[in-house]
Amino acid sequence: MTISQMPYWWEDAPLMALPKTDISPACDVAIVGAGFTGLSAALTLSKAGKSVQVFDKDVVGAAASSRNGGITSGSLRPSLASAVARFGEERACAMFVEAKQARLGLRELIDAHGIDCDYDLSGMFTGALTVSDFNAMKSEAQLLFNKTGIETQIVTQDMLPDHVGSNKYVGGLSNSAIGTIHPAKLVSGLYKAATKAGAVIHAETAVLNVKQHAGSFQVETEHGHCQATNVIVATNGYGDDSDKWLRRRLVPVKSRIVVTEELSPNLVASLMPNGRGMGERKKLYRYFRPTPDGKRILMGGREPPWVNNLDRSIEHGRRALISIFPQLEGVGITHSWSGNVAFSRSDIPQFFSHEGIHYAVGFCGSGTVWAPWLGNKVALKILGDPDGTTSFESDPPPNVPLYRGKPWFIPAMIAGYGLQDWINSRR
Numbered sequence: 412m413t414i415s416q417m418p419y420w421w422e423d424a425p426l427m428a429l430p431k432t433d434i435s436p437a438c439d440v441a442i443v444g445a446g447f448t449g450l451s452a453a454l455t456l457s458k459a460g461k462s463v464q465v466f467d468k469d470v471v472g473a474a475a476s477s478r479n480g481g482i483t484s485g486s487l488r489p490s491l492a493s494a495v496a497r498f499g500e501e502r503a504c505a506m507f508v509e510a511k512q513a514r515l516g517l518r519e520l521i522d523a524h525g526i527d528c529d530y531d532l533s534g535m536f537t538g539a540l541t542v543s544d545f546n547a548m549k550s551e552a553q554l555l556f557n558k559t560g561i562e563t564q565i566v567t568q569d570m571l572p573d574h575v576g577s578n579k580y581v582g583g584l585s586n587s588a589i590g591t592i593h594p595a596k597l598v599s600g601l602y603k604a605a606t607k608a609g610a611v612i613h614a615e616t617a618v619l620n621v622k623q624h625a626g627s628f629q630v631e632t633e634h635g636h637c638q639a640t641n642v643i644v645a646t647n648g649y650g651d652d653s654d655k656w657l658r659r660r661l662v663p664v665k666s667r668i669v670v671t672e673e674l675s676p677n678l679v680a681s682l683m684p685n686g687r688g689m690g691e692r693k694k695l696y697r698y699f700r701p702t703p704d705g706k707r708i709l710m711g712g713r714e715p716p717w718v719n720n721l722d723r724s725i726e727h728g729r730r731a732l733i734s735i736f737p738q739l740e741g742v743g744i745t746h747s748w749s750g751n752v753a754f755s756r757s758d759i760p761q762f763f764s765h766e767g768i769h770y771a772v773g774f775c776g777s778g779t780v781w782a783p784w785l786g787n788k789v790a791l792k793i794l795g796d797p798d799g800t801t802s803f804e805s806d807p808p809p810n811v812p813l814y815r816g817k818p819w820f821i822p823a824m825i826a827g828y829g830l831q832d833w834i835n836s837r838r
């Protein structure tokens with residue numbers, strides 16, 4: 412069977428090749444990057460009457476925003492307990508409360524602009540592979556409830572068949588506030604809403620340099636330049652040497668997705684009841700979801716850097732899928748592709764400013780909710796709107812020592828995480 416390396420999503424929602432338009436010599440806001448973050452910022456600013464130009468070095472949305480798994484997780488990597496230790500109780504709790512608001516915010520954004528992106532509030536199950544993991548999950552859920560009033564449902568072993576058709580798990584948590592989308596349709600909807608509001612999008616126009624100049628910014632692109640009062644950088648895992656300062660702070664990590672051939676809808680429903688997405692409590696996180704038509708299963712996770720051959724990488728994904736769902740033995744993979752997620756040493760999504768330029772980046776592999784949310788926040792901040800306040804606004808993340816854009820340490824890190832998962836699974 413030939414495996415398509417094009418994201419499955421692009422079959423239903425092909426990426427748009429845009430006609431070239433002239434770059435205006437001046438605008439209120441220039442945005443670098445036309446993914447969820449850049450488009451959402453452009454939409455808010457244009458609606459408020461600002462002149463906005465968005466530049467993307469590729470076709471609109473071709474990066475992570477149309478390649479992702481489409482789980483509207485809005486997750487934070489640190490647990491509430493470790494967030495309290497790092498940021499203090501007040502800010503840590505505010506972050507988790509904001510995560511809940513941000514998930515609702517995505518729903519409101521989709522509804523407000525009538526975006527047809529197969530949004531399904533199906534809920535999300537996170538499975539524990541060991542009793543110690545399950546106990547830790549229960550304590551975290553209790554702490555979250557005690558500190559913020561946010562509820563998650565504990566799934567005990569007898570409840571598992573209602574949540575997942577796999578005997579790998581000893582229990583887990585279910586979060587009814589998480590759902591799924593068709594990511595390429597969301598990109599397309601955001602693009603249409605932003606351009607309707609007046610934003611001008613210049614695709615295939617790389618930004619080469621941004622310099623402060625006489626109280627504003629000179630934005631140089633490969634097809635000309637413009638003067639902008641404000642600049643937003645929304646390049647996340649696809650930043651390049653046009654911003655060396657950011658490159659030293661943000662590490663791109665490859666993530667791979669595999670999609671099965673069409674299965675019987677009954678089989679899909681028995682593995683993932685109610686169309687619910689699923690993840691695992693592991694260092695090397697894997698996630699699963701049905702496609703919107705309920706006929707295939709999509710699985711994503713970190714691309715193992717030591718598997719340096721595409722066929723082996725896809726086979727690695729297929730075997731991971733079968734290890735959870737042995738019922739899929741013999742089922743073919745029809746699509747597999749990869750994309751970059753971005754991590755910083757802060758380990759949380761962030762909005763910060765440096766030398767007057769605004770950045771919304773570092774979504775740690777969980778950006779379907781956070782990217783549009785922080786894109787909107789940065790836009791509101793520029794507008795001077797008090798709703799621009801967010802607990803994710805902070806100082807820039809520290810730079811990563813000995814890192815200049817080539818993440819040489821990732822293979823060792825992923826191997827270390829894999830080892831920790833293996834040790835944990837033997838407990």
Ligand SMILES: Cc1cc2nc3c(=O)[nH]c(=O)nc-3n(C[C@H](O)[C@H](O)[C@H](O)COP(=O)(O)OP(=O)(O)OC[C@H]3O[C@@H](n4cnc5c(N)ncnc54)[C@H](O)[C@@H]3O)c2cc1C
Nearest residue numbers: 444446447448468474475476479480482618750777778779
């Ligand atoms: C395989 C995969 C699966 C994922 N699954 C999920 C999931 O299920 N749930 C979830 O919540 N998150 C998921 N994510 C993460 C999520 O997709 C991202 O966090 C989110 O899309 C980031 O959006 P963004 O707009 O910030 O960045 P992107 O969509 O990556 O856009 C950045 C843009 O910047 C442009 N750019 C970079 N440099 C320049 C320059 N110099 N000039 C002009 N343009 C430039 C790029 O071309 C790109 O289009 C996944 C990511 C991947 C890769």
